[in-house]
Amino acid sequence: MNLPSNSTKPGRLAQWLGLGLIALLFYAMLTAMVLLASFVLLQRGVTPDLPWVAAVQKHLYIKAMRSIWQAKSDCAEFDAELIYKPKLGSCQFNNAEFNTTPNFTADGRLTGPKPAGVGIAVLGDSHAMGWGVEDDATFATELQRLSKRPVYNLAVSSYGTLREVHRLEKTGLWDKIDTIIIQYCDNDLAENQSGKINGTAENRQTFETIMHGKQNTGGLFTVVRKAYGYAFSTPFRSLKPQKAKPPEDFTPHYAPLIDVLSQYPKLKEKRVLIFYSNAHGKPFGSFPVGRDKRLANVEFIELGLDAGDYYRLDDHLTPFGHQKVARELFATLQKIK
Numbered sequence: 001m002n003l004p005s006n007s008t009k010p011g012r013l014a015q016w017l018g019l020g021l022i023a024l025l026f027y028a029m030l031t032a033m034v035l036l037a038s039f040v041l042l043q044r045g046v047t048p049d050l051p052w053v054a055a056v057q058k059h060l061y062i063k064a065m066r067s068i069w070q071a072k073s074d075c076a077e078f079d080a081e082l083i084y085k086p087k088l089g090s091c092q093f094n095n096a097e098f099n100t101t102p103n104f105t106a107d108g109r110l111t112g113p114k115p116a117g118v119g120i121a122v123l124g125d126s127h128a129m130g131w132g133v134e135d136d137a138t139f140a141t142e143l144q145r146l147s148k149r150p151v152y153n154l155a156v157s158s159y160g161t162l163r164e165v166h167r168l169e170k171t172g173l174w175d176k177i178d179t180i181i182i183q184y185c186d187n188d189l190a191e192n193q194s195g196k197i198n199g200t201a202e203n204r205q206t207f208e209t210i211m212h213g214k215q216n217t218g219g220l221f222t223v224v225r226k227a228y229g230y231a232f233s234t235p236f237r238s239l240k241p242q243k244a245k246p247p248e249d250f251t252p253h254y255a256p257l258i259d260v261l262s263q264y265p266k267l268k269e270k271r272v273l274i275f276y277s278n279a280h281g282k283p284f285g286s287f288p289v290g291r292d293k294r295l296a297n298v299e300f301i302e303l304g305l306d307a308g309d310y311y312r313l314d315d316h317l318t319p320f321g322h323q324k325v326a327r328e329l330f331a332t333l334q335k336i337k
Contacts (some may be wrong), residue, residue: 019336028232035231042096046313051238054233054312057096061313064223067095069157071210075102078207079135080200081170082163086156097311098132107173109153111141119150119176120333123164124183127277127317128155132227137319142326143181147333150176155183160191167268174266184257184276186248186284192256195263214333220288248278258294272298277325279315281326303328 015162038056041048044067047057070076075091076084081140086104093100102196103110108122109129122128122140130138130153140153161182198206261267272295276284278289309321317325 005085010238017210031232034245035228038231042313045096047097049312052231052234055234055238056182056227058313059230060227063095064200064227065096066314068095068210069093069102069126069129071213073211077202080203082156082159083198083203083206084156084210085167092171095132095314097314098131100134100214102130103135107152107154107171109138109140109155110135111138111144111151111153112136112149115144115148117149118178119173120144120147120179121154121168121173121177122151122153122155122181122183122254123161123168124155124277125164125185125188126155126157127185127321128181129153129157129181130155130322131157132311132314132321133188133317133322137322139317139325140328141321142323143329144329152177158187161257162191162197162263163262165260166197168267169264177270179271179273179333180267182272182274184253184274186253186276186278186282189253189256192253192260195259197255238309247283250284250287253284254288258292258298261295261298268295268297273301273329274298275301275303275325275329277303277305277317280310281308299332301328301332 028247034052035056038053039060041053042057043059047054047214070084072091072093075087077087079085083090086102086109088104088106090101090103093102107114112135122143124140128138128140128142130140135141140151140155144151152171154171154172154173155164156167159167161184164182168174261272276287278284287302288300290300292300303325305317305324309317309324311318
């Protein structure tokens with residue numbers, strides 16, 4: 001009598017291992033194709049709404065391909081107190097989703113011919129400066145059209161509130177304005193907590209680091225290896241249950257912000273409106289709305305920005321987002337003080 005053979009078990013195992021290896025090789029090739037397609041499309045400014053491609057493009061853009069405005073020598077120059085400031089005139093600032101030519105004057109980014117009358121100063125970082133949009137598409141320019149009042153866009157990329165107000169003080173525009181609009185961002189916190197303007201030597205070192213520091217280290221091979229690893233793991237990460245992140249708490253931001261504003265007594269003579277714009281409309285929890293409890297001339301406002309107001313890859317407002325901000329600010333300005 002013939003006994004059942006166990007030789008089929010190793011054979012089946014080998015078959016399964018072979019199939020697994022083929023599947024792995026196929027997936028590795030597919031990942032390489034997705035990575036290559038994502039890169040080529042990104043180079044052409046095409047950002048399709050395909051989850052795998054979108055995630056890889058975002059990674060490539062942020063980690064390897066994004067141009068930084070303040071790191072461009074034709075856009076920014078050294079300032080002993082502010083680290084850097086806009087160069088007067090125009091510069092070219094392009095990224096995957098936009099091609100722009102921002103223009104700067106002694107009174108800030110160009111908003112067009114100034115109407116007669118008492119003006120409005122806009123302070124903030126790259127969101128208010130208009131990173132990714134042309135001069136005529138910033139909310140400051142649109143607000144000037146709507147209000148028929150001169151609007152001075154003094155916002156500068158990566159400034160915290162401390163440097164923003166200090167820049168206003170240096171411009172000599174105090175007597176030309178009665179209203180100040182401040183765009184707040186979550187990355188303002190560290191600068192506001194410091195509460196001081198650094199010395200020339202320290203600012204020079206920081207400026208040189210910004211201008212000459214490399215965004216990515218390790219060379220092309222390291223960049224490609226990390227990008228491939230990210231692309232390879234992206235579909236698996238999407239399978240994991242995603243817990244909704246609670247909004248960032250504004251409470252730690254409040255006191256440093258108000259402390260900075262309190263350093264400038266002349267601000268008490270102006271109407272001050274504060275709103276926030278964070279990456280992709282990231283909301284703040286506990287963001288105050290209405291008159292401030294410490295500074296009666298300061299009013300916090302919520303504009304209702306969301307992801308649809310921002311570029312898909314970049315974390316800045318689109319022209320549509322700027323239009324929305326301008327309309328909401330204008331409506332607020334129309335209200336009785």
